Amino acid sequence: MPRVLSSEVVDHVGESVTVKGWLHSIRSLGGVVFASLRDRSGLVQAVTEDPADADLLRGLGSESVVSVSGRVAREPRAPMGMEVKIDGIEVISPVREALPMQINKAVISAGLETQLDCRAISLRSPRAQAIFRVQHEVAASFAEFLGAQGFTRIHTPKLVAAAAEGGADLFEVDYFGRPLYLAQSPQLYKQIMVGVYERVFEVGQAYRAEKHDTARHTNEFTSLDLEMGFIDSHEDVMAMENAWLCELAGRLRERCGEEFRLLEAQVPEVPQHLPRVTLSEAQEAVGRCIGEPDIDPAAERAVSAWALDRFGCEWVFVTHYGAEKRPFYTMAEPGEPGLTRSFDLLFRGWEITTGGQRLHRVEDYEAKLRGLGIDPAAYGFYLAAFRYGMPPHGGLGAGLERLTARLLGLRNVREATLFPRDRKRIAP
């Protein structure tokens, strides 16, 4: 009999079906055994009073993979009001050991480190499944929205000869005997690609060899990047992100209601025009980091809380960071000495995007690099793009895991990372 998904059982009342999946939980009530079977579409209840089948089910460990055949009957007390009255069970992969952690309860009692240690099991919990279903929609939405806006998807190398974002926080790779580095971001390449397609995006891994140990950082993450040409200023980049976030919120509301309910999270409201404040306005508003070129994570939380109060919005763009805290390719704001056409997007207390307008004239790059004591020749392949004609352009980068975590109100970005890598964790 062809397989029916648990979500499709409701369409087969009175018929015989076969469902296949994992034994999520079982419950005995006298001689009756209720089994909850989990497949990719959800849960379905199967029930038997047959002594042999009941014994078989009772003897199987949680997460055993089984195929169950039987007639579909209405049962108001079962999920979706349906259950399968078993008349045949095939054990596909029996489990003989107790699970290292329970995954069939609404709340996972195991701590985060235990969950990460047992990732093959902890990811199967409905809670973890919901997190990465939402992440799937975030990544799909980014790609599909930008595709419709005339952006071309690119795949740039992660093995690079130099830092794009400055600093020494690079992982070194032994590349046939010579040193290369894992890319911190696709920055230089996506700018080159603006010269080709005007509008490009990438969803790819990025690496930071920073020795941080915070709830917001890992050393490998998935970067959502876009870069676009023929802009007037960083405002055009912010408007593009704003439009994407509107689309994303609609998509999540449409497709992920169940996931958000399970995680007790709210799909955020995204106004057509997210509030914008300058860095100095933000610093004044919260009385922190005043006069500095940046704000620290505590000030970000304070600015986010202040913006929620002031604008009634969980999102706030902070613009015009100080030049010394932004990378060399950042465009200065004319008439505002020391300030840049840059922005961060804060959401529920965390910085989730960094972006801005970039320099586009080769003379500006050469002067900037020389001022930093760097020989422009070291960036020859990159400067070629500017030497041979580049439009005003800008872009942004956002961490997929960080955005997912904030959307779902998770406290640690690792909960939204399938297999996180940090200073202490290299497995699974």
Added chain:
Amino acid sequence: MPRVLSSEVVDHVGESVTVKGWLHSIRSLGGVVFASLRDRSGLVQAVTEDPADADLLRGLGSESVVSVSGRVAREPRAPMGMEVKIDGIEVISPVREALPMQINKAVISAGLETQLDCRAISLRSPRAQAIFRVQHEVAASFAEFLGAQGFTRIHTPKLVAAAAEGGADLFEVDYFGRPLYLAQSPQLYKQIMVGVYERVFEVGQAYRAEKHDTARHTNEFTSLDLEMGFIDSHEDVMAMENAWLCELAGRLRERCGEEFRLLEAQVPEVPQHLPRVTLSEAQEAVGRCIGEPDIDPAAERAVSAWALDRFGCEWVFVTHYGAEKRPFYTMAEPGEPGLTRSFDLLFRGWEITTGGQRLHRVEDYEAKLRGLGIDPAAYGFYLAAFRYGMPPHGGLGAGLERLTARLLGLRNVREATLFPRDRKRIAP
């Protein structure tokens, strides 16, 4: 005046518009100057007889970025039968040097190595743009088709502790003082994820530290991976790929007609049921590698040519490779000693996919690893998935750049790689 794209000019006959882009080519005819302007949507002709504007244009190097305003007029000899009669030119980024190679001709005379050296420029040629527009559609099609088939997109780590595909061809990374390796494929992780979602896919970078120097290999590539549970055999995986390729061909025909014309390539026909032959049948048919567990690239070309002749099809699945040539996780074919439930897909002479059914019982993995002299404990995080219930499953991996190259009839996979990495090339 708001910007109009070159493809939209046709909708503004008789109106004044502003177009912005790169000076693709210019041509003088007496006192008249014709400029071909390139933007992300294509080319548009702009023309002037004004001596000052004509001088300005003649003085600009190719690839200068300009904004041109003027009235749209019908002109049968211009592309799309339209041209812009210039009444204002703003130079956004002038180019003052000759390009390192010509990119405005139908055929690029520079050799491949020169094109790769000058990637920021060579990618701007209409020919290169067409290649990566097709690649964009291939990747988008893979993600959208699988999403609609109930697959969840995953992002697995590229920093790993052990080889998934066997062999010693790994790049070592200095990870905070200890050695990790760049992932050869997401194999182990995508199998673990079958235990979570049944159906998963990934589009991500993969690395092979092989010292090959062929037209089909680079050391970093983009891998299209899928893995699916509750299959009967590798045939179900082949059927899923077949269905995707049907969808892809339709999409390319619909969206990339111009790109295929420019590259003088044909979108392949994809029958509903691609031909399948066993490895031994293929070996017999071409009289090569008979009795061996695999076929070499020359035999792949011969089999592909034979299949075109025999089945009238540019695609052919070759199945049942010898166990010693397939990785440890490969399922044996019952009743066929030494053979596996594995397949390659050959297309226009190249192997473009490798896949198969995997083992799914923990005892089978433990026995297999011990037989290879490997302590199963080394794969503990992976075997946990099987210890706690896994369905029969299988999947495949395909190189995005290789598939793109074959679709477009390109001789070298580097032409379909934005910034290739090989033993000799680490830049740009």
